[in-house]
Amino acid sequence: MSDPRAVQAREAHRLAGDAERLAAQHRAQRDRLVRQLRAEDPARWSYTALAGAVGCSPELIAAIVKGRTRTS
DSSP states (O other): OOOHHHHHHHHHHHHHHHHHHHHHHHHHHHHHHHHHHHHHOTTTSOHHHHHHHHTSOHHHHHHHHTTOSTTO
């Protein structure tokens, strides 16, 4: 490749793929931990409590617990 923009585009593409893979790993870890907490003590770890602790919405917690996220 002789055009520096093409080289930059290729590198940006590679980095984006790396970031996607890393994000998927983090989502899988988050989902696993949320399910563990909820399973061990559902009275303490309501959807609202988990959402507050994790920093997301109760709807996302519900999706995680019910197995409806991309990492499931």
